[in-house]
Amino acid sequence: MSAPKTPDAHRASATRTADAVMQDVSTIERALRTTLGFRVALQATGAGVASWMLLQQLLSAALPPSMRDVLSPGVLLVVPLMASATVAALCVVMLWRNVGAISPVRTALWIEEHGGTGFALVTWVEQHRAGQAVDAASTLAEVVGSASAGALQASREALGRLARRAMLGPVLFLVGAIAVLVAQSAVTVISQRRSAAGRDTSAPSGPRAAVPLGPWRVRIVPPTYTKRSAIELPDTNAVRALSGSRIEIVGRDAMPDSVVGRALSDGVGEGDSAARGRMVTLAAQGSGWHAAVTATDGPLEVRALRDRFAKLLLVEGIADSVPQLLLTTPARDSVLRTVTAPLGLEATVHDDLGLVSAEFEVVVSSGEGEQFTVRTVRVGARTFAGERDARLRSVLDLAALALGPGDVVHMRAVARDANPQQSRGVGASDTRSIRIARPSEYDSVAVEPAPPPDVDKSLLSQRMLLMLTERLDARRARLDAVVLRSESRKLAIDQSRLRQAVGDAVFQRLTGEQGGEHAHSVGDGHDHGVEAIGGKLALSGVNSQGMLEEGDDAPVVAINTPLLEAYNAMWDAGRALEQADTRSAIPFMRRALESIERARAASRLYLRGRPPTVIVDIAKVRLAGKDTSAPAQREARSALPTTSLGRERRLLAAASLAVTDARAARDSLAVLRAEALADAPLFAVALTSVLESLTAAREGTEVTAPFVRARRVLGGIQRVPSSSWSRGGTP
Amino acid sequence: MVARRYAVSTAGKLSPPHAVGVPGAGAPFVFATAQYDSGDWDSAPMVPANVIDAVARYTSLAVAPQGVVVPLSSEACFQYPLLFLTGHLPVRFSAREVDVLRRYLRRGGLLFVDDHNHDVDGAFHKTVREEIARVAGALVALPKTHPLYRAFFVFDNGPPTTSHEMNGWGDNLVHEHLDAVLFGTRLAVLYSNKDYSSEWSYHPDNKRFLSVDNTKFAVNLVVYALTR
Numbered sequence: 029m030s031a032p033k034t035p036d037a038h039r040a041s042a043t044r045t046a047d048a049v050m051q052d053v054s055t056i057e058r059a060l061r062t063t064l065g066f067r068v069a070l071q072a073t074g075a076g077v078a079s080w081m082l083l084q085q086l087l088s089a090a091l092p093p094s095m096r097d098v099l100s101p102g103v104l105l106v107v108p109l110m111a112s113a114t115v116a117a118l119c120v121v122m123l124w125r126n127v128g129a130i131s132p133v134r135t136a137l138w139i140e141e142h143g144g145t146g147f148a149l150v151t152w153v154e155q156h157r158a159g160q161a162v163d164a165a166s167t168l169a170e171v172v173g174s175a176s177a178g179a180l181q182a183s184r185e186a187l188g189r190l191a192r193r194a195m196l197g198p199v200l201f202l203v204g205a206i207a208v209l210v211a212q213s214a215v216t217v218i219s220q221r222r223s224a225a226g227r228d229t230s231a232p233s234g235p236r237a238a239v240p241l242g243p244w245r246v247r248i249v250p251p252t253y254t255k256r257s258a259i260e261l262p263d264t265n266a267v268r269a270l271s272g273s274r275i276e277i278v279g280r281d282a283m284p285d286s287v288v289g290r291a292l293s294d295g296v297g298e299g300d301s302a303a304r305g306r307m308v309t310l311a312a313q314g315s316g317w318h319a320a321v322t323a324t325d326g327p328l329e330v331r332a333l334r335d336r337f338a339k340l341l342l343v344e345g346i347a348d349s350v351p352q353l354l355l356t357t358p359a360r361d362s363v364l365r366t367v368t369a370p371l372g373l374e375a376t377v378h379d380d381l382g383l384v385s386a387e388f389e390v391v392v393s394s395g396e397g398e399q400f401t402v403r404t405v406r407v408g409a410r411t412f413a414g415e416r417d418a419r420l421r422s423v424l425d426l427a428a429l430a431l432g433p434g435d436v437v438h439m440r441a442v443a444r445d446a447n448p449q450q451s452r453g454v455g456a457s458d459t460r461s462i463r464i465a466r467p468s469e470y471d472s473v474a475v476e477p478a479p480p481p482d483v484d485k486s487l488l489s490q491r492m493l494l495m496l497t498e499r500l501d502a503r504r505a506r507l508d509a510v511v512l513r514s515e516s517r518k519l520a521i522d523q524s525r526l527r528q529a530v531g532d533a534v535f536q537r538l539t540g541e542q543g544g545e546h547a548h549s550v551g552d553g554h555d556h557g558v559e560a561i562g563g564k565l566a567l568s569g570v571n572s573q574g575m576l577e578e579g580d581d582a583p584v585v586a587i588n589t590p591l592l593e594a595y596n597a598m599w600d601a602g603r604a605l606e607q608a609d610t611r612s613a614i615p616f617m618r619r620a621l622e623s624i625e626r627a628r629a630a631s632r633l634y635l636r637g638r639p640p641t642v643i644v645d646i647a648k649v650r651l652a653g654k655d656t657s658a659p660a661q662r663e664a665r666s667a668l669p670t671t672s673l674g675r676e677r678r679l680l681a682a683a684s685l686a687v688t689d690a691r692a693a694r695d696s697l698a699v700l701r702a703e704a705l706a707d708a709p710l711f712a713v714a715l716t717s718v719l720e721s722l723t724a725a726r727e728g729t730e731v732t733a734p735f736v737r738a739r740r741v742l743g744g745i746q747r748v749p750s751s752s753w754s755r756g757g758t759p
Numbered sequence: 760m761v762a763r764r765y766a767v768s769t770a771g772k773l774s775p776p777h778a779v780g781v782p783g784a785g786a787p788f789v790f791a792t793a794q795y796d797s798g799d800w801d802s803a804p805m806v807p808a809n810v811i812d813a814v815a816r817y818t819s820l821a822v823a824p825q826g827v828v829v830p831l832s833s834e835a836c837f838q839y840p841l842l843f844l845t846g847h848l849p850v851r852f853s854a855r856e857v858d859v860l861r862r863y864l865r866r867g868g869l870l871f872v873d874d875h876n877h878d879v880d881g882a883f884h885k886t887v888r889e890e891i892a893r894v895a896g897a898l899v900a901l902p903k904t905h906p907l908y909r910a911f912f913v914f915d916n917g918p919p920t921t922s923h924e925m926n927g928w929g930d931n932l933v934h935e936h937l938d939a940v941l942f943g944t945r946l947a948v949l950y951s952n953k954d955y956s957s958e959w960s961y962h963p964d965n966k967r968f969l970s971v972d973n974t975k976f977a978v979n980l981v982v983y984a985l986t987r
Contacts (some may be wrong), residue, residue: 641825642805642807642808642825642962642963643808643824643825644808644811644812644815644824644825644963645824646811646815646822646824649812649815649816649963650815650816
C-alpha cells in the first residue's frame with residue numbers, strides 16, 4: 029500500500045498531467061489541421077481538373093472548325109488551365125475557412141465528443157488558454173488527469189478514421205478524372221496510329237500537328253481524240269471537264285492521308301470503298317503529291333482527306349454528244365404518183381467538238397404483203413476536218429432507183445464525230461419517207477402530197493423490221509454469237525421505239541391528246557380502260573367496252589383494239605429480240621403486222637367532242653343575284669417527293685451553316701448542285717446563283733434572297749411577277 | 760348605228776300572236792337550235808347561250824337560261840317561235856324535215872338561217888338557199904327599213920357588220936343586207952351570210968371584254984319573233 033501524496037506533490041503531478049494533456053491536445057489539433065488541409069487541397073485539385081475537362085469539352089463543341097483553326101494551340105491550352113487554376117483557388121479560399129476555424133478549445137470539444145470526459149477537458153483547456161491558475165487539487169484536475177488519457181487515445185483513433193473518410197472522396201474523384209484523361213489520350217493515340225497505318229509508306233513518320241491542306245493546282249487533260257490542249261487551273265474547288273478527261277490534282281504540301289472520289293449520279297455510295305478507290309490514284313511527287321481521276325458523264329466529287337481536314341473538288345463531267353442533224357429538205361413526208369425529177373437533199377449538221385464525216389442514208393423498200401425487199405443507198409458522203417457546223421447537200425436521182433408503185437423511200441442524214449467509243453452510235457436526223465402511190469389509190473381527186481398517217485408509218489416500219497429480222501435469222505448460223513446478239517438488240521431497240529409509237533396511237537385515240545399537258549400513260553392512276561400486265565396492255569375489267577369517260581365533260585373515245593394487239597405482239601417480239609431469239613420473234617412480228625393491217629382497215633371515227641353546256645345565270649346577268657361572299661377555296665400544296673424533301677433539308681442546313689462557316693456551306697451547296705444537275709436542272713441553276721452570292725458576299729451581305737429563290741424552285745412554286753400595286757417582297 | 764331601247768310592254772307576259780311559239784301564257788322564251796340530218800347543225804354551240812344572255816341583259820322578257828335543240832323533223836318545233844339554223848356543210852332537208860318546216864313557217868314561226876362559212880357560193884350557201892326556196896319560196900333582199908331593225912334596238916344601217924366581214928374572211932365582202940322570205944309582211948325566213956354564228960359564238964362571260972356588244976341584233980330577232 030502506497031503512502032498518500034502530499035499537496036505539493038499532488039499539485040506537481042497535476043501540473044505535469046495538465047501540460048501533457050495540453051501537448052496532446054495541440055498534437056491532435058495539428059493533426060486535424062493537416063488532415064483537413066489535405067482534404068481541401070484534394071478538393072480544390074479535383075474541382076480544377078473537373079473544370080478544365082469541362083472547358084475543353086465546351087470549347088471543342090462550341091467553337092466551329094474555322095475558329096479552332098484560327099486560334100493557336102497555346103491559347104486553347106492556356107485558357108482552360110487558367111480557368112481551372114482560378115476555380116481551384118476559389119475552392120481553397122472557400123474551404124480553408126473550416127481549417128482556420130480549428131482551435132485548442134474546438135479540438136478539446138472534438139476530443140470530448142469521442143472520449144466522453146464530461147466537458148472537463150474543454151473547461152481545463154479554456155482555463156489553461158485563459159492563463160488561470162490550475163488548482164491541482166481540484167476535482168477538475170483529477171478528472172482531466174484520470175480521463176484524458178483514454179479520451180486522447182479514442183480521439184487519435186477517431187482522427188485516423190476521419191482522415192480516411194475525408195481523403196477517400198477526393199482521391200476517388202481524382203483517380204476517376206485521371207482515368208478519363210488517360211482513356212482519351214489512348215483513344216487519340218490509337219486513332220492516330222490507325223490513320224498512320226493507312227498512309228503511304230513514303231510519308232514522313234513521327235508525330236505531326238493537324239494542318240489543313242494547302243492550295244493545289246488542277247490540270248485538265250482532254251481526251252486525245254479531241255486534239256485539245258490541257259488546261260491548268262489555280263486552286264479551285266469546281267471544274268467542268270469533258271467526259272474521259274484526266275483530272276490531275278497537284279499539291280505542294282504534305283501528302284493527304286487519302287483522296288477519295290464519289291460519283292454523284294451513278295449510285296456509288298459512301299460505303300463502296302472499292303469503287304471509290306478505283307476512281308482516284310494518289311502518289312507522291314517530289315515534296316508534294318499528285319492525284320488523278322477520270323471525268324465521267326456525270327458529276328464527280330473528289331475529297332482529299334488529312335487528319336480531320338478535307339478539301340473538296342467537284343468535277344462536272346460533260347458528255348460528248350453525238351452529232352445533231354436537221355433534215356431540212358425534203359421538209360415533210362409525201363406520197364407521189366410518179367417520179368419526175370431528182371430530189372434535193374439538204375441537212376444541217378452540228379457537233380459540240382468536231383465532225384468527221386456525214387452522208388445521206390436512203391433506204392428503199394419495195395414489195396407488198398409478205399414479199400419485201402430493202403435496198404440501202406448512201407449519197408452525199410462528205411468528210412470534215414473538225415468543223416463544228418456544216419451543211420450537207422446532195423441530189424437523189426429517184427429515177428435511178430427504179431421505183432414502182434407502193435415503194436417507199438426513207439431518207440435520213442447521218443454523221444459521225446471523232447469519239448472512238450463505238451457504243452455511242454452515230455448522229456442521225458429524222459427520217460422522211462416518200463411513197464409511190466398505187467393505182468388503186470387513185471381517185472377523182474388528184475393525189476396531193478400528204479404524209480402517210482401514223483398507222484401506215486407504223487405498218488411500213490414493222491414490215492421493215494420483220495424483213496430485217498428474217499434476214500438476220502437466215503444468217504444466224506454463220507454469225508458469231510456476239511454479233512448476233514448485238515444485231516438482234518439493235519432490232520429490239522427499233523421494235524421498242526415502234527411499240528411506243530403504236531402505244532401513243534392507242535392513247536391518242538383514248539384521250540384525243542397528242543403530247544398535251546395531260547398526257548396519259550400506263551399506270552398514271554387514271555382509268556384509261558386498259559391496264560398494264562407484265563409490260564403488256566389489256567382491257568381493264570372496269571371498262572370492258574373499251575370506252576373511256578373522264579368526268580362529265582371529257583369526250584368519250586374508243587380504244588383501238590387492233591393496235592392494242594399489235595402493241596402486245598411487239599412487246600413479245602422485242603423481248604425475244606433482246607434475247608437474240610430471232611426465230612421466236614418472227615411470229616410475234618407477223619402478228620403485229622396483221623393487227624396493224626386490221627387497224628388500217630377498221631372504220632375511222634372522227635370525234636368532234638361534245639359542245640360545252642352553258643347555262644346562263646339570268647339573275648346574275650340582270651344584276652339581281654346575291655353575292656354569297658364565299659371565298660375561293662385555297663388548297664394546300666402537296667408534299668414534296670422524298671428526294672426533294674431531302675434536298676430541301678440540306679439546303680436549309682447549308683443556309684444555317686452559311687452564317688457560321690461560309691466555306692463549309694459552299695462545299696455543301698456545291699455537292700448538292702452537282703447531284704441536282706441530272707434530274708433537277710432548274711434547281712441546279714438556282715443553286716449556282718446561291719453559290720455565286722456566297723462567293724461574292726462580304727461581311728454583312730444579305731444572301732437570303734438566292735436561298736429563298738432556290739427553295740421555291742425546288743418546291744416548284746410559281747410566283748406571279750409583282751405589279752406596281754404589289755407590296756413587293758422577294759420576287 | 761343608233762341604238763335606242765324600246766320598252767317591252769308586257770314584260771314576260773306576251774300573248775301569243777301566232778299559233779307557233781308560246782305553249783302557255785307566262786312561259787319563258789326558249790331559244791331553239793334546229794337539228795337537221797345533213798351537215799353540221801351544231802357548229803356554233805355557244806350562240807344560244809350568248810343570245811339568251813343578251814335577251815336577259817337588255818329586256819325584261821322571261822327567258823329560259825338554257826337553249827334547246829329541236830329536230831327539224833319533229834313537230835316539237837312548233838313550240839318555239841324562233842328557230843336558229845347554221846352549219847358549214849351542204850344542207851339537204853329530208854321529206855319529213857321539209858314538211859315540218861313548211862308547216863312551222865305557215866303557222867307563224869321564224870327561221871333564222873346563218874351561213875357559218877361566210878364564203879362565195881359555198882356549199883352551205885348554195886344548198887341551203889335551194890332548200891329554203893323549195894320549202895318557203897325564193898329569198899329576197901330585206902330592206903333596211905324593215906321593222907326587224909327597229910324591234911328593240913334601232914339599226915338605221917340595216918344588219919350590223921360582223922368582224923369576219925371587216926377582216927376580210929371568207930368572201931371578203933361586207934354584205935349590205937340580209938335575205939328573207941316574207942309571207943305577206945311577216946318575216947318567215949331570215950337568211951344571213953354575215954356569219955353571225957362565228958360572231959356570237961363565244962362564252963357570254965367574255966362579253967365584258969367587248970367595247971360594243973355585238974349580240975344586240977339577236978335581241979331584235981327575239982323580240983321581233985315574239986311581238987310581230
